[in-house]
């Protein structure tokens with residue numbers, strides 16, 4: 001039979017005494033309580049020891065009781081004054097009794113027969129009696145002494161003197177229970193002890209010293225029972241949704257994408273809309289669809305040359321052969337500030353800054369759009385936007401990449417593309433992925449950036465682009481059915497949410 005060092009030690013100590021109180025066993029082994037309990041349970045499982053538990057009602061001294069033990073019960077304090085003066089009014093007692101103690105004192109003294117009470121000129125007068133003069137220790141006094149000594153006394157014992165109920169009424173004691181544990185060795189245990197147990201210190205950590213000195217050859221290594229139940233611990237860890245986003249970032253970087261970053265959540269309309277060839281009178285620019293900043297209202301436009309090219313594209317199509325939107329473009333309008341409404345703004349910024357051709361870029365952005373909050377809608381959410389630029393890219397490449405995303409990121413088995421419209425792409429698609437429980441889930445939009453946009457930003461190669469609403473995907477990856485939970489403070493969820501990838 002395999003016994004741990006601690007079990008062996010516990011069994012040897014039990015063998016000496018046969019039966020011990022748990023506390024005594026702790027003392028004898030010199031181990032801590034948890035270790036002794038674990039050993040006892042281990043020995044019990046092996047049939048070598050038995051743990052007996054019995055709970056017992058006790059009376060426990062209260063704070064008030066402790067005070068009474070120190071300064072005396074109210075009736076004793078009153079009697080002392082009575083003895084001194086023979087005859088007192090309640091006022092005379094207020095020096096030794098609190099207000100609460102004063103109220104019942106007349107009743108108490110009469111019950112004990114320590115004083116007579118009468119009225120003189122409308123005032124209560126207490127007069128000491130024979131019994132009062134010869135007052136002796138009563139059961140309640142003995143009980144108080146006992147309690148003061150031990151803190152708690154078995155109810156059985158106290159009841160020999162006075163009922164616990166009475167002690168409770170006098171606020172001297174409360175009722176409680178204590179569990180007494182005794183541990184007993186079994187015949188099988190005794191036999192084992194008789195045969196002799198070799199007590200060798202066990203080592204639980206292999207140290208460099210043990211290896212260097214060669215001592216590892218002599219010591220006994222502690223065995224670990226990896227199936228033993230343990231207390232659950234909750235180490236600090238990443239917020240589950242944060243973990244999900246970080247994982248996506250990792251994936252995309254592994255796939256060779258370059259990350260696009262930006263410092264602020266605030267964007268000019270120029271980058272959010274104009275640079276993407278979205279006309280200034282487009283309905284999606286009104287306050288119903290995006291937020292606007294009150295203070296400061298406006299920001300800065302980029303270099304003049306770029307602004308001129310964007311303006312020309314909007315007004316007449318620039319040099320793309322397009323006729324543009326045919327209106328007068330306003331720089332003031334483009335300067336207005338707003339919380340970024342889509343990640344595509346970063347794609348525009350990157351294209352204007354210059355890109356590697358061929359090249360692959362992505363960004364994960366917090367974006368803002370007015371909406372009614374419910375279990376599938378948030379007013380701030382996250383998008384994964386990106387683009388691939390290359391001389392001979394076409395629409396089929398885009399569909400291929402999107403499909404790969406749907407499979408890799410969303411774990412979708414089936415993917416569906418539907419025609420769609422965005423001012424900045426042509427053709428445009430909307431993508432849905434099939435989820436076994438949720439059915440077809442709309443995933444995001446994509447397309448080939450229009451030449452009016454890319455040329456104005458200085459790029460002369462096809463750019464295929466997409467924007468994916470990542471929160472919905474997070475929902476099924478994290479197994480939740482309310483999108484607001486992604487930002488929940490619910491400790492249970494934060495501790496237990498598991499990313500299933």
Ligand SMILES: N[C@@H](Cc1ccccc1)C(=O)O
Pocket residue numbers: 341342343344385422425428444445446447465466467468
């Ligand atoms: N920005 C679009 C998605 C999109 C990105 C890139 C190309 C086409 C569409 C949206 O917010 O829905």
